[in-house]
Amino acid sequence: MNLGMKIIREILVDVDKCTGCRACEMACSAFHSNPKFSSINPAKARIRVVSNELTDEYVPIFAGNHTKSGCDGRHVYTVDGKTYSECSFCRASCPTRDYFIEPDSRFPLKCDMCESTPALKQPWCVEVCGEHALVYSEREVPREQAAQEPLGQLEIGLQTLMKQHGMEAVIARLKQIVKEK
Ligand code: SF4
Numbered sequence: 001m002n003l004g005m006k007i008i009r010e011i012l013v014d015v016d017k018c019t020g021c022r023a024c025e026m027a028c029s030a031f032h033s034n035p036k037f038s039s040i041n042p043a044k045a046r047i048r049v050v051s052n053e054l055t056d057e058y059v060p061i062f063a064g065n066h067t068k069s070g071c072d073g074r075h076v077y078t079v080d081g082k083t084y085s086e087c088s089f090c091r092a093s094c095p096t097r098d099y100f101i102e103p104d105s106r107f108p109l110k111c112d113m114c115e116s117t118p119a120l121k122q123p124w125c126v127e128v129c130g131e132h133a134l135v136y137s138e139r140e141v142p143r144e145q146a147a148q149e150p151l152g153q154l155e156i157g158l159q160t161l162m163k164q165h166g167m168e169a170v171i172a173r174l175k176q177i178v179k180e181k
């Protein structure tokens, strides 16, 4: 059945171009502050740069799924002769590191590709990355194929929150946020 086309939005990362300037973290946290651009706090960013100046390691990672416990699949990676420490490429919001947990609410953070109305030309982290280490891409795929793609980020985020806090708590909190706006 032909269901038409769907656009897949992605951010491609070139770790060799990243200088660790952290402009992406600041822009993301500013865009997601309430009201928008009212504050900057990289601890609230949905992108974090794993850095080690001694090994020239700079890896921008986007907040992915939340997990209640740390994993035991940690590895040191060597790519093109360069060594990357454990967890460098992991997108999980996990209790063994302080990335991707909202410091005030303790809710997990997840990259939402800067969803907004009207839609942005490209996400803010990409917009501010002067090194072009982050590149925004859109591609069209048949809707049948799209249906087999993983759940959208919003759905995954909501499922994660409901698993962690229960549906009622999430709905109550959402109502409270709407009231506060
Ligand atoms: S803005 Fe670009 S160069 Fe700077 S830390 Fe982020 S990804 Fe790296």
Ligand code: SF4
Pocket (backbone or CB within 6 Å): 027, 028, 029, 031, 045, 046, 047, 062, 063, 110, 111, 112, 113, 114, 115, 123, 124, 125, 126
């Ligand atoms: S796409 Fe938007 S939400 Fe995701 S990391 Fe970049 S600035 Fe943050």
